[in-house]
Amino acid sequence: MYYILALIFSPKLDLALGLLSAIAFLGMGFFVYWEILRPYAAKTRPGQLLPPDEGDTFEVVVPESTRIYRFSVGQKFGNISTFSKAIQDDHIVFVIKKGKDSEDYDILINRSGPVLMKPPRMQYFAKMESNEKLESHEIIGQTASFRISDKITKDRMTQYFEIGLTSNFFMNKMGKERMRFVFSVQKIHPGIALSSKDKKGLYSFGKERSSYEEEAE
Template identity: 45%
Template sequence: MFLAIAIQDGFIFILGGVLLLSVLGLLGIIYQQFIFPLVSRKDSNRLVPVQTGDHYDLVVDEVSRFAQFSIGCKTGLLATRCNAISEDHLIFQFKKGRDSEDYTITILKNAPTFYKPPRMEMYGKMESKETFDSYEIIGHPAEFRISDKIIKERMVNFIEIALSSSFYFNRLGKERMKFTFTIGKIQPGINRKVRFRDDTYGFGKEEEDADT
């Protein structure tokens, strides 16, 4: 009888542990997917609009094995300061393999976006979600065009952003993967001479071309 009670208590204890781990895992997913993007949204310190050639590097933490990179107007890790770009226009989520430098990259789209997959030649309208592996963008970046509208399957004004990956050695001599976001073509440019009240700028001729 005592053995049966002990077995029953042990089973309940194990079941409780499994249930606790499941709840913690679910809470972790909810935090990463929904809560973190909201609490981390704040105005960037960047007060000038992006320009061609700007680049931003990202290295995923080895402990959490997760990182998120958002592109917006005034918020996000890449704040364009362009009023045609929405907050959280694009959200990139990086999930690292447990014992390797392999990553799964998920991109969430919240506003008009064209997407050119790695090794492809043509842009196409991006669906709400895209996923690919990190090795695919070594030497063959994924490219995005973002704007506020698409007219007849075309973007008249847009900002191009390329995502690539490469390896480097950190201070401990360990080989790690680094992701780089690079600003490409801005069509037709950003008018830096006209700043709106909310500290944003609109598409237009670049400052150096404004007087020509």
């Protein structure tokens, strides 16, 4: 009995438990920093709070391990963060699903805000339904375009972000042919008024006035 009690209250055991607790605490702290605080800081860093520019591109190669990739355009969050008052988070979401043994993909498109869509080889934009679907072969060397904003008037948008989606093939480091999807900010109409930034870090559509115009007033 004395031996068992001595083992339970052994200073060495207390030290070992203390070290294990410290390691666990440090590990949890590192996890919280890496997975929560670091991404949040990256999103809220002043240099990251600017809207995208026309011509910005974002490339996606779907991992073969998961065969699925989610790409979203939103207000403060998403693969493309617009920081626009007219856009909501997950305004438009693309879910790209890879075939099991091929480079064929289904592209499922969901919207939570107003969207006009122009499929490849089509001439005009039309209102997008709640859900749409494209197949990857439709956008090889072609572009599907999506205009997003807060309202549609008579099947048109007077101010919007225009997002393009196309694809092409490339050879990876293993010498295997893979498909690459390219999202782009094709157009911002009529532009972003950087002077319109509010307390939430959001901007309005508009054109910046030159100093000459301001003096003329």
